[in-house]
Amino acid sequence: GTSIDWTQKDRFSFPNVSTDALQEESFWENLDADLQYWTRPLRPVQWYPGHIAKTEKELRNQLKLMDVVIEVRDARIPLATSHPKMDLWLGNRKKILVLNREDMISTDDRNAWATFFAKQGVQVVFANGQLGMGTMKLGRLAKALASGVNVKRRAKGLLPRPVRAGIVGYPNVGKSSLINRLLKRRMCPAAPRPGVTRELKWVRFGRDLELLDSPGILPMRISDQTAAIKLAICDDIGERSYDVADVGAILVQILSRLPTVGSDALYKRYKIDADGYCGKIFIDKLALQLFNGDSSQAAFRILSDYRKGKFGWIALERPPI
Numbered sequence: 448g449t450s451i452d453w454t455q456k457d458r459f460s461f462p463n464v465s466t467d468a469l470q471e472e473s474f475w476e477n478l479d480a481d482l483q484y485w486t487r488p489l490r491p492v493q494w495y496p497g498h499i500a501k502t503e504k505e506l507r508n509q510l511k512l513m514d515v516v517i518e519v520r521d522a523r524i525p526l527a528t529s530h531p532k533m534d535l536w537l538g539n540r541k542k543i544l545v546l547n548r549e550d551m552i553s554t555d556d557r558n559a560w561a562t563f564f565a566k567q568g569v570q571v572v573f574a575n576g577q578l579g580m581g582t583m584k585l586g587r588l589a590k591a592l593a594s595g596v597n598v599k600r601r602a603k604g605l606l607p608r609p610v611r612a613g614i615v616g617y618p619n620v621g622k623s624s625l626i627n628r629l630l631k632r633r634m635c636p637a638a639p640r641p642g643v644t645r646e647l648k649w650v651r652f653g654r655d656l657e658l659l660d661s662p663g664i665l666p667m668r669i670s671d672q673t674a675a676i677k678l679a680i681c682d683d684i685g686e687r688s689y690d691v692a693d694v695g696a697i698l699v700q701i702l703s704r705l706p707t708v709g710s711d712a713l714y715k716r717y718k719i720d721a722d723g724y725c726g727k728i729f730i731d732k733l734a735l736q737l738f739n740g741d742s743s744q745a746a747f748r749i750l751s752d753y754r755k756g757k758f759g760w761i762a763l764e765r766p767p768i
């Protein structure tokens with residue numbers, strides 16, 4: 448496989464670069480290849496192709512109505528929660544990128560992503576849909592970006608109209624929470640499941656701006672199992688689509704190799720040795736220790752500890768170099 452040989456790294460000495468930093472860099476460089484290798488023998492995460500086609504059609508219809516598109520991603524996995532066809536679907540609409548769940552990543556991660564997207568000229572806002580952080584800035588940006596729409600209308604002799612913004616993103620990334628925050632209301636009608644026709648309503652959002660009250664859902668990428676595993680770990684897809692024990696085992700392998708967590712932190716929490724190669728053995732031991740041998744429950748405990756930040760706030764992606 449693509450396992451990392453730390454001892455090899457230690458033999459060379461790089462001036463001014465700590466071994467920890469090197470190990471971490473090497474971890475991130477190898478993570479996607481490792482995930483590909485680890486997921487190959489597993490039951491793939493199941494998407495329903497029928498749903499995907501319908502979701503895509505609905506999304507494209509919704510996008511046609513928007514002048515400004517607010518694309519929401521999970522800050523822990525900004526790449527796995529992106530769709531390669533998004534820019535094509537956008538056409539010449541303006542886009543603002545929201546990295547939501549900013550509370551679930553470290554300041555270093557946040558800075559790294561801010562630099563990465565700034566270099567690409569992408570407008571990025573970090574937000575917390577639960578607490579509402581970032582939404583003021585988002586509102587201001589949407590307004591600023593949208594002002595061009597009426598300049599064009601005036602040039603064509605048309606009357607100005609409110610500019611229309613809409614929120615899109617993968618399931619569960621926090622779209623409804625952000626709509627609620629922007630519209631300062633408690634409830635947003637739950638996003639309907641793909642294929643169910645819904646009424647689209649515009650809600651006034653500040654002066655001259657309207658927000659579509661139901662979010663657009665991005666279709667899953669059917670063949671990308673590396674992205675799927677990350678979505679599963681981050682609880683961005685339903686548990687019925689994957690095997691909890693498999694996903695938990697992969698998380699153990701990731702955590703034990705990550706220098707900022709490592710097998711020491713796993714041992715401290717569960718009193719079980721992890722070796723970074725076989726998360727399944729770790730899960731089975733935890734199952735025997737705490738859950739009468741039920742490995743799904745054991746895996747769920749580890750996933751849930753990760754999601755609650757018990758090992759620190761750990762992103763599963765770093766910007767590519």
Ligand SMILES: Nc1nc2c(ncn2[C@@H]2O[C@H](COP(=O)(O)OP(=O)(O)OP(=O)(O)O)[C@@H](O)[C@H]2O)c(=O)[nH]1
Binds near residue numbers: 624
């Ligand atoms: N910690 C944290 N949790 C968040 C944040 N934003 C949303 N959540 C939580 O994430 C879960 C999903 O949020 P929703 O707003 O329902 O996500 P959605 O994208 O509308 O989901 P779908 O309706 O499935 O498409 C909820 O439990 C929210 O409370 C955030 O910034 N930080």
